[in-house]
Amino acid sequence: MSAFSCKKSKVAREPIYYQLAAKGLAYIQLPVNSYFIYQDSATATEDSVVVTTSSFEKLYIPCQGGLINLSGNYYYQVFRLKLKASNSLPKEYWLSGTATSKYNGEIF
Secondary structure, eight states, X not given: OOOOOOOOOOOOOOOXXXXXXXXXXXXXXXXXXXXXXXXXXXXXXXXXXXXXXXXXXXXXXXXXXXXXXXXXOXXXXXXXXXXXXXXSOTTOOSEEEEEEOOOOSOOO
C-alpha cells in the first residue's frame, strides 16, 4: 500500500466584466461639443444645449477576500454625461448624470 498527496494548484480566474447595456450606451453617448436645439414645452421658447462631458471608463476592482466579502477581481464601466444650456452660468448644468455597472455585492 502506498500513500501520496497532491498539492492543489490555484487556477487564476479571469476577472468578471460587468458592462452597461450596449443599446443604452449607443443612445446616450453623445460627441463632446455637439449642439442640440429644443423647444421648451412649458414656455414654447427655443433654446440649445451643448455636450460638455461624455466620458466612458473601464475600472478595475481587485479581489476583496475576507469573511464577509468573498468577491473576486472584476471590471466595471462608468459613463458620465453633462449638458450645458446656452444661457446657463459657468458651473451650472442643464443635465448631469452618471451610469455605472459596478457590482453591488448582491447574489443573483
